[in-house]
Amino acid sequence: MGKNTEINTMVTRKEFLPTTMNDRKTGGFGFINIWVGLAVIIATFSLGGEGVKHLTLGWVAIACLLANIVLGLIIAVVGDIGTEHGIPFPVYIRVPFGPRGSYIPTLIRGLLGCVWFGIQTYFGAMAINYIVQYFLGFDSWLVWYFILLVVQVINAALGFKSIERFANLAAPAIIIVSIFIFFRINEAASVQGIDLWNTIVGENPNASRSFLSVFIMVFFANMAYWSTSASDAQNLTRYVKTDYNEKSWWKRNANSLKGSAIALPLTQTFMIILGGGALIALGNWNPVEAIQSTASGVVLILLLVLVVFAQWSTNTSANLLPPAMAFLNIGKKYFGYPVAVVLVGVIASVIQPWAIMERIMGLLNIMASVYSAIVGVTITDYYLLRKRRINIPDIYKVDGGQFYGYKGWNIAGIIALVLAIITANIFTDFGFLAGLVVSGVAYYFLAKYWWFKKYEQVEIVEGYDEKYLGTTVGKDWRIKPEE
Secondary structure, three states, rough: OOOOEEEEEEEHHHHHHOOOOOOOEEOHHHHHHHHHHHHHHHHHHHHHHHHHHOOOOOHHHHHHHHHHHHHHHHHHHEEEEHHHHOOOHHOOOHHHEEEEEEHHHHHHHHHHHHHHHHHHHHHHHHHHHHHHHHHOOOHHHHHHHHHHHHHHHHHHHOHHHHHHHHHHHHHHHHHHHHHHHHHHHHHHHHHOOOOOOOOOOOOOOOOOOOHHHHHHHHHHHHHHHOOOHHHHOOOOOOOOOOOOOOOOOHHHHHHHHHHHHHHHHHHHHHHHHHOOOOOHOOOOHHHHHHHOOOOOOOHHHHHHHHHHHHHHHHHHHHHHHHHHHHHHHHOOOOHHHHHHHHHHHHHHHHHHHHHHHHHHHHHHHHHHHHHHHHHHHHHHHHHHOOOOOOHHHHHHOOOOOOOOOOEEEEEHHHHHHHHHHHHHHHHHHHHHHHHHHHHHHHHHHHHHHHHHHHHHOOHOOOOHHHOOOHHHHHHHEEEOOOO
């Protein structure tokens, strides 16, 4: 059993309290299933389709695999905050930005999560409508959109364990149907005499650029795709099983790595292959849509399983839970977690994000610039400046405490965030890397040589005492919940 350190400080909602070892029910297999479900989304196919306009499918797959291995490691690096201290993204982000400054990154995360939730639900609704229209003649995707939305909201509102249960059901079905789709694509290519692995679609607009520069461009486009989870990985890892008193970072985060650094790269790469292969063989980057036009009966039902399960499993883990936590952090005085989940669904429907799918790459660039900036600040603050120590009690103090800074703002974090976003939008082909490096470097110097001189951080001043660690020293943080 671990040491229970109970702290009487500012009351807070139970959703934001640190998870204890007893709360961490998800093992390695469960986390793998969650990431399989996360990585299989229809919009992923568009990355493969875009990639084969510049490179052969084989090189696109290699770029994707390498990018997602690197990103998966970054996700696990950030996720150690949840593994070690059990705190979610909206709570930790108060450390480098201040309790009031944290509203900026959390609000951005929430709104962009709503965009993806709307897009994913739209794809799922269109698939259901196609099947129902085929068999019954009823045509109304909007009806299925709201039905699917309600079902997903209920699933997410029931908590993380409910999300994991659905992922365990969805993952095997997704894998089986995805393999079926690949064989259909390969069959279509063979009939037409197309070499699926050595074909570049149409005129290559980057013919004048070197192979390496185009490869790097595709590499960073893939990294940008999951930059969302890199910024708030602790929302998931705080529920993943680990061991008390485990000093090794790799062993402590072993179950987390199985999901983000193994399941994500392999699943995402296979989806990229499906999207690129579909564009080459079928003329449409969306293989589900392309195969639907000629499919019937069992084939149609299998495709429906893939589309609906894929969107549902991704939405609950990546596009409902994180933005709901973000909105709850901002409006915690007025509503609870279930209402926050409903709010995500309402906002996603009102803004109708499916209308911007044609500009998906532009959206990815914007996302990468914001999330990579948050990742850079987080890694620098947590690892380089605090050496994984966090004065947890002070995070839960809204007025006062070491993280309060200037009227609730950490100006060093805000400046680093703005500089990184600007830089990433200038160097769009390498936006994720640019945002990550600029935010990290800027925050390091601003915090260490300016902000921390004004506002002392006890973890640093006291020489990185182990009392500011959690799981590593066999301790659960316990904060008094709101009555």
